[in-house]
Amino acid sequence: MSDAVATPSQGPLAMICGGGALPLAIADYVAARGRKVVLFPLIGAADGLPVENYPHHWIYIGQIGKFMRLARAEGASDVVFIGALVRPRILQTRPDLKALMIMPRVLKAFRGGDDHLLTGMARLLEDEGFHLRGAHEVAPEILAPAGVLGSVQPSEADRADIELGLDYLDAASPFDIGQAVAIANRHVLAVEAAEGTDQMLARVAELRANGRVRSAKGRGVMVKAPKRHQDRRFDLPSIGPRTVEGVAQAGLAGIAVVAGATVVAEADKLLAAADRAGIFIVSVPERRS
Amino acid sequence: MSDAVATPSQGPLAMICGGGALPLAIADYVAARGRKVVLFPLIGAADGLPVENYPHHWIYIGQIGKFMRLARAEGASDVVFIGALVRPRILQTRPDLKALMIMPRVLKAFRGGDDHLLTGMARLLEDEGFHLRGAHEVAPEILAPAGVLGSVQPSEADRADIELGLDYLDAASPFDIGQAVAIANRHVLAVEAAEGTDQMLARVAELRANGRVRSAKGRGVMVKAPKRHQDRRFDLPSIGPRTVEGVAQAGLAGIAVVAGATVVAEADKLLAAADRAGIFIVSVPERRS
Numbered sequence: 001m002s003d004a005v006a007t008p009s010q011g012p013l014a015m016i017c018g019g020g021a022l023p024l025a026i027a028d029y030v031a032a033r034g035r036k037v038v039l040f041p042l043i044g045a046a047d048g049l050p051v052e053n054y055p056h057h058w059i060y061i062g063q064i065g066k067f068m069r070l071a072r073a074e075g076a077s078d079v080v081f082i083g084a085l086v087r088p089r090i091l092q093t094r095p096d097l098k099a100l101m102i103m104p105r106v107l108k109a110f111r112g113g114d115d116h117l118l119t120g121m122a123r124l125l126e127d128e129g130f131h132l133r134g135a136h137e138v139a140p141e142i143l144a145p146a147g148v149l150g151s152v153q154p155s156e157a158d159r160a161d162i163e164l165g166l167d168y169l170d171a172a173s174p175f176d177i178g179q180a181v182a183i184a185n186r187h188v189l190a191v192e193a194a195e196g197t198d199q200m201l202a203r204v205a206e207l208r209a210n211g212r213v214r215s216a217k218g219r220g221v222m223v224k225a226p227k228r229h230q231d232r233r234f235d236l237p238s239i240g241p242r243t244v245e246g247v248a249q250a251g252l253a254g255i256a257v258v259a260g261a262t263v264v265a266e267a268d269k270l271l272a273a274a275d276r277a278g279i280f281i282v283s284v285p286e287r288r289s
Numbered sequence: 290m291s292d293a294v295a296t297p298s299q300g301p302l303a304m305i306c307g308g309g310a311l312p313l314a315i316a317d318y319v320a321a322r323g324r325k326v327v328l329f330p331l332i333g334a335a336d337g338l339p340v341e342n343y344p345h346h347w348i349y350i351g352q353i354g355k356f357m358r359l360a361r362a363e364g365a366s367d368v369v370f371i372g373a374l375v376r377p378r379i380l381q382t383r384p385d386l387k388a389l390m391i392m393p394r395v396l397k398a399f400r401g402g403d404d405h406l407l408t409g410m411a412r413l414l415e416d417e418g419f420h421l422r423g424a425h426e427v428a429p430e431i432l433a434p435a436g437v438l439g440s441v442q443p444s445e446a447d448r449a450d451i452e453l454g455l456d457y458l459d460a461a462s463p464f465d466i467g468q469a470v471a472i473a474n475r476h477v478l479a480v481e482a483a484e485g486t487d488q489m490l491a492r493v494a495e496l497r498a499n500g501r502v503r504s505a506k507g508r509g510v511m512v513k514a515p516k517r518h519q520d521r522r523f524d525l526p527s528i529g530p531r532t533v534e535g536v537a538q539a540g541l542a543g544i545a546v547v548a549g550a551t552v553v554a555e556a557d558k559l560l561a562a563a564d565r566a567g568i569f570i571v572s573v574p575e576r577r578s
Binding site: 019149164167168169172174176177181182187188189190193194195203207 | 315404456457460461463465466467471472477478479480481482483484485492496501502551
């Protein structure tokens with residue numbers, strides 16, 4: 001949590017970018033420190049990302065050799081991997097020669113859950129002399145501070161739901177499963193797996209609409225926490241304005257995240273949207289196992 | 290698991306019926322033993338159930354006093370609670386005077402998860418001299434026997450996914466959560482909570498259609514197991530022909546359930562549908578904790 005902030009002396013930063021608003025926000029924070037940023041937006045994941053303010057190279061996720069060549073040419077040895085990424089099918093990743101040579105290990109990395117995929121890619125990069133950094137290491141501004149973040153306070157009942165949610169996420173953690181759960185009145189409404197947080201929240205809204213969730217509107221909480229032992233350099237949970245929208249539509253009272261271990265995208269917009277919707281956002285201390 | 294089968298000497302059986310095909314199947318099994326059956330189909334849950342072959346009384350789920358009066362008049366002290374039930378909102382349950390008198394306890398029963406709801410109702414009935422029986426106690430024919438049930442065999446990879454699924458369901462069990470999980474290539478695709486098994490399977494089909502699940506079609510398994518410590522008299526997991534349909538549409542290879550602890554609805558139709566679709570159904574031994 002208390003990693004030293006990267007300094008300009010560390011040379012240019014290569015950012016492999018998936019979708020969403022986070023990659024550019026982080027690029028802006030890093031650039032504001034005076035560090036050079038080179039973007040590698042992923043075709044199929046970061047399409048439409050306005051990358052023109054930075055040197056950039058569009059790549060396919062399988063083009064590991066191309067990435068290494070370009071990053072070295074830019075003088076970048078630090079690499080950040082950030083943004084939304086749909087689990088790719090190997091044959092759609094356009095492996096290049098370098099990737100083909102290490103394919104047995106790539107395949108191994110792909111076979112398990114998401115953590116294995118990312119850990120495998122990290123190891124490939126490290127073996128080639130690159131250093132994988134967490135987005136929160138190069139731009140600590142993106143992490144949620146402790147406490148109630150907006151102007152709405154969680155109730156005692158909400159606190160009980162939050163504790164149950166954290167208990168569940170602890171228990172599910174060994175299974176490399178999604179990082180979010182929706183709970184109301186101590187009743188688990190929905191659990192995230194491959195569908196992602198936004199779709200899990202949409203499900204709660206739907207369950208409410210068709211009568212399968214009958215807790216009163218404005219009760220319950222969406223809890224999001226990092227998996228234990230996950231490599232936080234590329235897989236911290238994140239929330240953003242869209243999360244607030246999803247929580248409001250799901251009829252929940254608020255959002256709980258883990259302080260110092262959650263990325264907050266577009267914090268200003270997020271807090272404004274939460275206050276407007278009467279949604280609380282609380283950032284709780286991390287549990288120690 | 291080896292409960293003695295109820296005999297005619299035990300008097301008429303009162304069956305409180307939710308939706309689906311199971312209630313009548315069980316009534317038929319019990320009646321075939323020569324035991325009298327009285328149905329209490331629940332308005333809003335069992336609507337459309339063809340109950341005319343049996344003495345029956347339509348009731349609202351809150352009408353506990355009315356149920357007890359009618360069941361006593363029929364000479365029934367054994368009660369079975371069976372069929373699909375949407376978690377009711379208290380104000381829609383039409384509490385009668387008896388229910389109102391015991392409302393503090395009913396409210397308490399409703400507050401926790403499903404298990405608490407059902408356990409609470411069971412206790413209310415027992416306190417009034419009724420005996421709650423499991424459907425599998427009065428009609429053991431409905432339980433899945435051990436082994437591969439259809440003609441399709443699970444592969445070694447399927448067996449590994451099944452073990453992972455059972456591990457997850459064990460871990461999630463204390464949270465009174467859904468009883469099913471979908472896994473492919475040791476990757477958790479979807480977890481059931483309040484939405485029910487059918488909707489969880491529909492989600493996997495959807496995730497596949499929009500590219501978020503990319504394992505090959507015909508890989509993976511839906512695992513369904515009873516929660517630990519749940520009261521099996523009213524809450525055994527069940528599968529039926531619709532489950533096979535959902536699994537086929539989700540692109541999974543098969544279904545795993547726990548032998549002796551899973552209700553199989555319309556077994557003939559289910560096995561025929563599974564064989565036709567190339568879906569395996571395997572019933573694994575129960576784990577001991």
